[in-house]
Amino acid sequence: MSYDAIVIGAGANGLVAAHYLARAGKRLVVVEQHQVPDLSADIGWVPPRVIRDLGLNALRLEQPDPWLTIPLDGGGTLELSRDMARSVEAIRRVSPADAAKWPDFCARIRSLAGVLERLYLVPAPDIETRDPRELARIAGLGLYVRRLGKQTVIDLARVLPMSIAELLDDWFENDALKGALGALGIWHLKQGPRAGGTAFNFLHHHVGSPAGVFRPVQSNVTQTLNETKRVEVRRGSRATVLAENGRATGVVLENGETILAPLVVSSAPPRATLQPLAIELYPDFARAVGNIKARGVVARGTLTLGQAPAYSNLCIAPTLDYLERAYDDAKYGRASAAPYVEVQRTDGNRLELHVQYVPPGTQDGLEQRVAQILNVRPDQVKLQAAEESLYHGELTLDQILFMRPVPGWSRYRTPIEGLYLCGSGTHPGGGIPGAAGRNAAREIL
Amino acid sequence: MKRYDAIVIGGGHNGLITAAYLARAKKSVLVLERRPRVGGAAVTEEIFPGFKFTMFSYVVSLLRPEIIRDLDLPRHGLHILPLESTVTPMENGDYLAAWADHDETRRELCRHSLRDAEAYDEYGRLMHFMAQAVKPILSMVPPDPTSFAPGDLAGLLKLGKHFRGLGGERLHALVKLMTMSSADFLDEWFETDVLKATKSASGIIGTFLGPRSPGTAYVLLHHYMGELDGVFRAWGFAKGGTGAVSEAIASAARSFGAEIRCDAGVSKVLVRNGRATGVVLENGDEVSAGIVASSLDPRRTFLQLLESNELPAEFVADIKRFKFRGSSGKVNLALDSLPSFSCMPGIGRQHRGAFSISPSLDYVERAYDDAKYGEFSRRPYMDIVFPSMIDPGMAPPGKHVMSIFVQYAPYHLNGGWTDAKREAFGDTVVNTVESFAPGFKSKILHRQVITPLDIEKITGLSEGNIFAGELALHQLFFLRPAPGWAKFATPVRGFYQCGSGTHPGGGIMGASGRLAAMRILKDGA
Numbered sequence: 015m016s017y018d019a020i021v022i023g024a025g026a027n028g029l030v031a032a033h034y035l036a037r038a039g040k041r042l043v044v045v046e047q048h049q050v051p052d053l054s055a056d057i058g059w060v061p062p063r064v065i066r067d068l069g070l071n072a073l074r075l076e077q078p079d080p081w082l083t084i085p086l087d088g089g090g091t092l093e094l095s096r097d098m099a100r101s102v103e104a105i106r107r108v109s110p111a112d113a114a115k116w117p118d119f120c121a122r123i124r125s126l127a128g129v130l131e132r133l134y135l136v137p138a139p140d141i142e143t144r145d146p147r148e149l150a151r152i153a154g155l156g157l158y159v160r161r162l163g164k165q166t167v168i169d170l171a172r173v174l175p176m177s178i179a180e181l182l183d184d185w186f187e188n189d190a191l192k193g194a195l196g197a198l199g200i201w202h203l204k205q206g207p208r209a210g211g212t213a214f215n216f217l218h219h220h221v222g223s224p225a226g227v228f229r230p231v232q233s234n235v236t237q238t239l240n241e242t243k244r245v246e247v248r249r250g251s252r253a254t255v256l257a258e259n260g261r262a263t264g265v266v267l268e269n270g271e272t273i274l275a276p277l278v279v280s281s282a283p284p285r286a287t288l289q290p291l292a293i294e295l296y297p298d299f300a301r302a303v304g305n306i307k308a309r310g311v312v313a314r315g316t317l318t319l320g321q322a323p324a325y326s327n328l329c330i331a332p333t334l335d336y337l338e339r340a341y342d343d344a345k346y347g348r349a350s351a352a353p354y355v356e357v358q359r360t361d362g363n364r365l366e367l368h369v370q371y372v373p374p375g376t377q378d379g380l381e382q383r384v385a386q387i388l389n390v391r392p393d394q395v396k397l398q399a400a401e402e403s404l405y406h407g408e409l410t411l412d413q414i415l416f417m418r419p420v421p422g423w424s425r426y427r428t429p430i431e432g433l434y435l436c437g438s439g440t441h442p443g444g445g446i447p448g449a450a451g452r453n454a455a456r457e458i459l
Numbered sequence: 460m461k462r463y464d465a466i467v468i469g470g471g472h473n474g475l476i477t478a479a480y481l482a483r484a485k486k487s488v489l490v491l492e493r494r495p496r497v498g499g500a501a502v503t504e505e506i507f508p509g510f511k512f513t514m515f516s517y518v519v520s521l522l523r524p525e526i527i528r529d530l531d532l533p534r535h536g537l538h539i540l541p542l543e544s545t546v547t548p549m550e551n552g553d554y555l556a557a558w559a560d561h562d563e564t565r566r567e568l569c570r571h572s573l574r575d576a577e578a579y580d581e582y583g584r585l586m587h588f589m590a591q592a593v594k595p596i597l598s599m600v601p602p603d604p605t606s607f608a609p610g611d612l613a614g615l616l617k618l619g620k621h622f623r624g625l626g627g628e629r630l631h632a633l634v635k636l637m638t639m640s641s642a643d644f645l646d647e648w649f650e651t652d653v654l655k656a657t658k659s660a661s662g663i664i665g666t667f668l669g670p671r672s673p674g675t676a677y678v679l680l681h682h683y684m685g686e687l688d689g690v691f692r693a694w695g696f697a698k699g700g701t702g703a704v705s706e707a708i709a710s711a712a713r714s715f716g717a718e719i720r721c722d723a724g725v726s727k728v729l730v731r732n733g734r735a736t737g738v739v740l741e742n743g744d745e746v747s748a749g750i751v752a753s754s755l756d757p758r759r760t761f762l763q764l765l766e767s768n769e770l771p772a773e774f775v776a777d778i779k780r781f782k783f784r785g786s787s788g789k790v791n792l793a794l795d796s797l798p799s800f801s802c803m804p805g806i807g808r809q810h811r812g813a814f815s816i817s818p819s820l821d822y823v824e825r826a827y828d829d830a831k832y833g834e835f836s837r838r839p840y841m842d843i844v845f846p847s848m849i850d851p852g853m854a855p856p857g858k859h860v861m862s863i864f865v866q867y868a869p870y871h872l873n874g875g876w877t878d879a880k881r882e883a884f885g886d887t888v889v890n891t892v893e894s895f896a897p898g899f900k901s902k903i904l905h906r907q908v909i910t911p912l913d914i915e916k917i918t919g920l921s922e923g924n925i926f927a928g929e930l931a932l933h934q935l936f937f938l939r940p941a942p943g944w945a946k947f948a949t950p951v952r953g954f955y956q957c958g959s960g961t962h963p964g965g966g967i968m969g970a971s972g973r974l975a976a977m978r979i980l981k982d983g984a
Binding site for chain 2: 141142160164167168171172173175176180184205208209210211298305307335338342345346410411412417421422
């Protein structure tokens with residue numbers, strides 16, 4: 015059987031790219047290294063265009079309400095809800111001043127996230143281009159941003175390079191609130207809340223959420239795409255791209271089987287995809303791929319409880335300094351003595367854990383520490399530290415837009431003809447399942 | 460009473476440069492300086508009999524060459540002597556040295572890593588080019604991207620063209636420099652830890668950031684911007700100390716007819732009908748002028764010299780948000796004789812250059828960690844020079860002066876700075892140097908310890924920030940000091956800002972003072 019295209023990886027981006035390509039009449043196969051589909055929920059905004067285009071009627075999007083439960087120092091909790099008035103009321107109990115600023119803060123951040131949403135549904139602007147169409151598109155984007163008003167332009171320039179700690183300190187006084195919001199700014203980054211650019215990371219994870227909700231939506235988009243059976247998926251074998259004379263020719267599976275196709279689209283991390291092909295790449299490009307920062311700092315896993323807890327999303331990040339100290343440990347190659355822990359309840363009453371910072375190989379004693387923080391037995395906590403960034407490349411300011419995955423190659427292409435990238439390592443990055451897949455497929459077509 | 464065309468508040472280097480340019484354009488100008496001498500943070504003082512110190516700032520390399528030319532500063536006594544080398548002692552007793560001779564530096568690097576020695580030249584070429592690419596920005600009035608005025612649009616277009624003209628690879632390098640941490644940026648080039656440490660240490664000077672904090676890579680460029688020579692570290696030392704730089708500019712200003720009055724602190728700017736009309740001195744005297752320019756930092760310029768009802772509320776909020784967070788201190792020592800560093804024993808040419816106490820990235824990062832939580836560094840980063848080795852006039856014959864720039868010493872120290880804490884800080888500095896140069900302590904004749912609080916008290920720089928406001932990405936260019944007001948004008952007509960708190964700011968560069976003068980003249984003062 016011959017194929018027009020091979021897609022590597024059956025995660026959200028790989029499957030979305032595959033479905034778009036299949037829709038356009040390509041005969042293709044998706045190859046996935048894991049035998050059993052991953053059950054965990056997809057975290058982040060699924061662009062409505064993807065849902066519409068691919069007719070994902072069975073898709074469930076979930077944003078719990080209250081969307082965050084924050085334990086307070088002297089007992090009790092602070093609960094943040096989708097309803098603005100209820101959040102304001104809850105915050106008022108810990109800080110009237112912060113409560114007064116909350117709606118304005120939410121509105122300002124919302125309008126900045128709106129700009130990102132627009133940027134994320136199209137390929138990153140190519141600032142080197144001489145193509146009049148691309149120039150017109152960039153001018154259009156510029157004009158669109160300026161039409162949003164002077165304040166938004168200033169906010170964008172000020173906020174993006176800021177640290178989340180500075181941004182929050184500008185607005186709020188309550189430590190618990192700042193800690194819980196600040197945690198979103200360091201998601202999947204090997205950086206602390208005082209690092210410049212963490213305010214951008216905060217905005218990135220607000221994309222697609224309504225004003226006042228600062229935790230990404232959860233969905234079952236991967237599962238839904240898997241179940242539609244519109245594309246052939248072959249599981250259980252890791253694929254390596256084959257290339258000859260600067261052209262992709264197909265993939266070879268671990269069992270030695272070769273599948274040939276003139277088009278290979280990889281949702282695997284850019285480095286994993288490209289490094290085996292180093293001989294086909296020119297040295298500067300190979301070096302840039304080697305320089306992609308994708309340091310693993312997150313351990314994910316599950317929490318098992320006898321009965322469903324009272325919260326749906328619990329955040330342990332009591333202060334910004336707590337997060338900063340957790341990061342300090344990672345700087346020197348240790349797991350955080352007191353890590354940031356978040357428990358998310360997904361629809362099947364699974365409790366998923368996000369623990370940060372856990373550099374690879376530093377997992378000893380982590381489950382005990384997390385159990386202690388959550389006040390449960392160690393055997394109720396199961397954690398696995400990621401070797402590499404789950405986003406295939408950290409979302410720092412030097413690795414976004416036209417700098418992602420490597421500078422100048424943001425158009426999903428690679429120097430190898432017929433080989434495309436479509437995973438989280440490409441624009442717009444992790445935490446937005448399907449966006450990179452859709453952009454890549456459109457670019458290919 | 461005499462009415463001046465312009466009054467410049469503050470006789471630091473930027474204020475003096477503004478005054479000199481205005482006077483050169485035949486304006487009658489009065490400079491008002493609170494202290495008994497001009498210079499602001501660029502002063503040379505004889506703190507102990509016979510021993511002269513550049514109290515605060517201690518090196519020069521960024522002073523814009525067009526200013527040196529326009530004001531003919533060499534004729535007014537400016538003489539810059541090169542600082543030839545940097546030696547970085549390591550904790551294992553070894554060292555990394557960079558010498559004025561490029562080949563020697565290369566051989567030294569080869570001793571540590573052949574790969575790094577190879578990468579070093581390529582790195583140097585890229586950085587040199589990037590510095591050239593950034594320079595025009597320093598001499599440019601930042602366009603306002605929120606404005607639809609033709610001048611701003613043209614400015615933005617020009618900026619876009621300039622950057623695109625760099626070509627892809629260099630444009631990407633620029634983005635990386637603007638956004639990355641110096642540690643990450645250097646990781647892409649080098650493997651020798653001490654090389655990365657000593658280079659990144661220069662990226663943290665004056666900031667409240669560590670070598671692993673994004674935004675510090677940009678400062679690496681500054682080392683390639685100096686126009687003294689194309690050497691490893693193009694810093695220079697002014698004969699007579701940095702005070703001599705101020706004196707030279709003051710002399711140039713006077714030669715153009717400017718009047719400089721010391722011991723004349725300004726307490727208020729007079730505003731009538733939204734227009735500045737003069738100033739009130741601390742002694743109650745009033746002086747009137749058509750134009751008033753302040754070289755003080757933004758906080759004092761707007762929140763102290765003016766009443767808040769004279770400014771838009773939004774603007775006041777922006778200025779209040781402007782971050783200072785001083786992070787550095789200075790220890791000035793009078794020495795009986797030069798100390799010998801155990802990594803390179805004896806007294807020699809290494810003493811004519813700098814010693815950088817930055818033995819490893821983790822060392823510098825840990826120094827920052829202490830400051831983050833409100834303590835001064837237990838093992839601080841230090842940049843040490845012996846000015847008397849470069850300019851023998853700084854100390855009595857046979858004796859020496861030693862200047863130690865220290866980071867981090869946070870302005871907001873837990874419990875606040877006290878005399879006891881200052882001495883403890885001084886002890887920490889001296890003990891740390893002692894650990895690299897045993898026997899050094901016994902050579903100390905006098906010691907002066909300057910904390911950020913002292914810097915604030917003496918020079919007036921808010922929170923002791925040596926750059927008159929942090930040089931963070933969100934406080935640069937059209938955001939410095941506040942969005943919409945980065946073009947030296949202020950919401951009060953006839954009132955201008957000309958200090959380091961405006962674009963491009965920082966260091967003894969003088970670009971702010973010059974650009975402000977241009978703006979004032981263009982507005983038809």
